[in-house]
Amino acid sequence: MPRVIFEDIIKSYGKLTVLKNLDLAIDDGEFLVLLGPSGCGKTTLLNLLAGLLDVTAGRITIGDRDVTDLDPKDRGLAMVFQSYALYPTKTVRGNLKFGLAAHKLPTAEIEQRIAWAARLLQIEPLLDRKPAQLSGGQRQRVAIGRALVKKVGVFLFDEPLSNLDAKLRTEMRLEIKKLHDELKSTIVYVTHDQIEAMTMATRIAVMDAGVIQQFGTPDEIYGRPANLFVAGFIGSPAMNLRPATLSVAGGKVAARAAGVDLDVSHYGFLTAPRDGQSVVIGLRPEHFGEPDAAVTDPAGNFSLPVQHSEKTGSDATAYLKFGDGLIATRVDPELIGRFKQGDTVNISFPQGKLHVFDAQSGRRL
């Protein structure tokens, strides 16, 4: 069944090149999330796949068909849009039916598919209403239903949850994931929300400036970010990235940042570290140890003054002065009381959770 392959895709508008020599292969049944900040080209890539935009150069194949020059309706895709894009003058049933307009199907088959999608999405009581009479979440379901009735192999989602409120978003996230598990179809999902990406994707393609920065499973993206962009983009609060200098002496490697030495001897360097090399070290806020408690075999110990702290109910973050900047550490909300402004706290960072990047290229070392 359909494997979607992008080969050497270039998309430019006049002199502005939005996508640069992009290659990407999506396996059958995969839930691929295209993740990136606004303007990174992820929606452009999706529209190229849908056929709503034409590539400047390159080839797109779905299954064994070259679809680069096909019309959108002939590509065997279905798409869910950010604004739902329901036809306002048609009823829900009419919307679903129009989704099948390009397929010449017998009436019984159309009715049966609409009934199937309506049952699956629990929109049966809404079939005779107009979109204006539906709530945001219901409209979202109808939009998904309009895609489902086509029974295609590849579904495209363009930031489908960004117009919903936080609670509904969480619910719909689970439902889309459930649908994917049930239907086993390929999904390409565009979002700028890393939580959606981390929770739903089987693989994530992190994009920035028209280039895929990293392509891997959520665990890989989080655990082994390929470069500084991915490191800074994934994770909330964001990873602390600090410039440091490596010193290699007698089998020991240390990174010195703002007067603190971090032991990186056990770090899995991809290239051998050089003495005096400029690097950027990355410390995730959630990997810091408890304040004023010893961590066995730490990479480094910090003794830093508290700048401020914030609580979000289930979580708390303290910001500590480090050199001329701040580093964020996640703290058990029970313990946040210990972080008073101006106090100095001792915290340590464990071995094995550190990330080291080259200062010039930004690549993971």
Added chain:
Amino acid sequence: MSTGLLSGDARVEAAPRFPRKRKGISGRSIAILVFLSICAAFFCVPLYVIVTTSFKTMEQIREGAIFSLPSPITFEAWVNAWDHACSGIRCEGLKVGFWNSVAILFPSLMLSLTLSSITGYALALWKVRWAGTFLFILFICAFVPFQIIMIPLIILSSGLKVYGTIWGIAIIHAVLSMPFLTLVFRNYYKGIPQEIMSAAMMDSGSFWRVFGEIIVPMSGNIFIVVLILQVTSIWNDFLLGLTFGGLGTQPMSVVLANVVITTTGEAAYNENMAAALLTAIPPLVIYFILGKFFVQGITAGAIKG
């Protein structure tokens, strides 16, 4: 209702704590009222004279008091204007012109609405080669005065053997209104969210099916706006009807002018007034029936980007 504290009904017992000063009539509002009254009178006084005169007998008109109320009230002038008024040597009244106008109005409405809505839809929502150039030309055409192209058009239409026919006038109306109406439709359709069009492209991709099933049902308001504009301009048109209308195919406005101009013996003021009112009625009726949609249609495109 209970008066308990929990019932939640707020009772005003004492005077309000922060009474608001009542606004009196200021000098400024008097000035505005006077100005508005003058404006209203400017339109109403002539209308009053026309309406009252049309119900008067000629004897009363000859007395010269133009503001007096008609006594006795007579509908004779209206009947005469409709049935017997003389335009040139034919004395068949305005009804000939009325039916001519109707016969011009409908085909030309159908033609201009269909052509301009489809062109506007294509220009706004489909990738059309040279769309920008085409729009620019339309824009220029919308500003070319009819008088400039009148003579060439007459020669052209007589060459096509439609000069002096009802169809000739209808087609010329439709063609002349095309540039402006196409721009109106195009701008309205530009306001339709791109994603709806994208969804339609993925669902159907057929030019006509998307137009018929998705776009036309969404453009009720703009159709009414254009309908009103077209009905008014076609019905009120004089120059086109005069130059392109042959004997017996003249629209109502031309017949009206002839009725008023033709004088044998004394001028029948009551008949002329009745004739003018009869000619003005159809656009008014359209405004009254569809006026609400007209305002909606004008603002709908403006607010929703």
